[in-house]
Amino acid sequence: MHWNLLGEGASGKTRVGYVWMEFRRVGDDGAERWFGCGARLQASVHTSGVHADYFTTGSRIAHPAGVLLVNEAGQPLTRAALVEAVRDRGDVHASATDYRTAVRRELFAGMGEQRYESLLSALLQLRQPKLSERLDPSLLSTLLSRALPPLGEGEIAELAEGFERLDRQREHLKRLDDEVTAAETVASRQRAYARRVLRAGSAALISATTEMDDLTRAARQSAEGLEQALTERESAQARREEQELRAHALEETVEGLRESDAYKQGEELDRLRRRTEEAAAVAERQRATAQATQISDEAAAQARTFDEHAREAAEEARRSARAAGMESIHHEVKTLLDTDSVVNLADSPVHEAGGRRPLGSDGTHTAGENGARQARRLLRGAVTARRQQVVLITEAMDEHDRAVRDRGVAESLLEDARSRLAEAIARRDEASEAWDGALAVQAERLLAWAGDCA
Secondary structure: OHHHHHOOOOOOOEEEEEEEEEEEEEOOOOOEEEEEEEEEEEEEOOOOOEEEEEEEEOOOEOOOOOEOOEOOOOOEOOHHHHHHHOOOOEEEOOOHHHHHHHHHHHHOOOOOHHHHHHHHHHHHHHOOOOHHHHOOHHHHHHHHHHHOOOOOHHHHHHHHHHHHHHHHHHHHHHHHHHHHHHHHHHHHHHHHHHHHHHHHHHHHHHHHHHHHHHHHHHHHHHHHHHHHHHHHHHHHHHHHHHHHHHHHHHHHHHHHHHHOHHHHHHHHHHHHHHHHHHHHHHHHHHHHHHHHHOOOHHHHHHHHHHHHHHHHHHHHHHHHHHHOOOHHHHHHHHHHHHHHHHHHHHHOOOOOOOOOOOOOOOOOOHHHHHHHHHHHHHHHHHHHHHHHHHHHHHHHHHHHHHHHHHHHHHHHHHHHHHHHHHHHHHHHHHHHHHHHHHHHHHHHHHHHHHHHOO
16 A cells, blocks of 8 residues: 555655545435445655554545545545544544444444454455465464354254265265376376477477567667667757857857957057057157257157157057957056156156266166066067967867767767667567467467367
């Protein structure tokens, strides 16, 4: 009963079910009387047994006008709800003993408790599965004797006459034993002959059965291979869908980067920076030369022209950085260059006599060159990072292509497994038909042989 409630296919950790039986009696006046008995069964995954609450009622069970065993939601009643449902029309018994007593008094009126228990024990013993394999004649005799009602004098007289008849039968059986001995001798010879005939006839049947088993085994292995291939295919398909989504997004990103002017102009950013720095350096030197030597207005105009060129180059670099999505890098580079320029001007005042700035040991402005090198390294690092991103996107697309190829291989293996399974099923069907035919022929031969036996 535990398996019935929580067997294969059941869900949940606890399950409740009802089992009941109804009896109807029609009186002489045509009136009907009902008696129902049953049990509420509850099984749990934490135990191997089933808890039962027994009940009896004088009303119909699971009937609109009787006792309903489910609530409005269609769920089995709890024990408290069952007690409330049969309160005025029956009882929920505290134990199985009380329940059996109520059933005995209602259905077996006049039968004593001992005789009733003996009858139940006999029925349980006789209805055991595979009773013939472990049959105990003495126990069976005792159970049947206890279940029988007391014998009367007439029955005892019949038994005495029966013993006399048994004596006469014993003599008759003795004569029959001799005949049985002779018949057994003939039967043993006939049995040996029948065995040889059946052995010859069953050889083909055994061969067909063996072949069918082999084909069944091959079909089962093919089915397992098919299931495994289907599982791998689903996994590969899921990976493929994920890679396709990722590849699609990456392709859009890469395509946008490749087609944008920012990508094309990003390579020119370093060159524009260098031109800006060179123009700024030239303009600075020209401005210093103009201030130190107080050259003519033409030199001052030329310096202003260099300054304008430097500003135009800086604006062009800013636009290129914004188009390439590297505006923050451009701002940092500009900050470095502006900071170095301010420091250079603050720390290198013009001498009153010569009107020139102090130079480094190599004859160049050391502070400005250091700032330019730092800005150049920062810019090269940003460009290198952007190129690495493009490389990662390309690798992701290659990985997607490999996943697509793997899926194709898996689909090919799946088709092969399906072909092998179909062939195995066909061979199994042929073997099954051959086995059925051989079995039918053998059955006909056996019936014909049995019909010819005397």
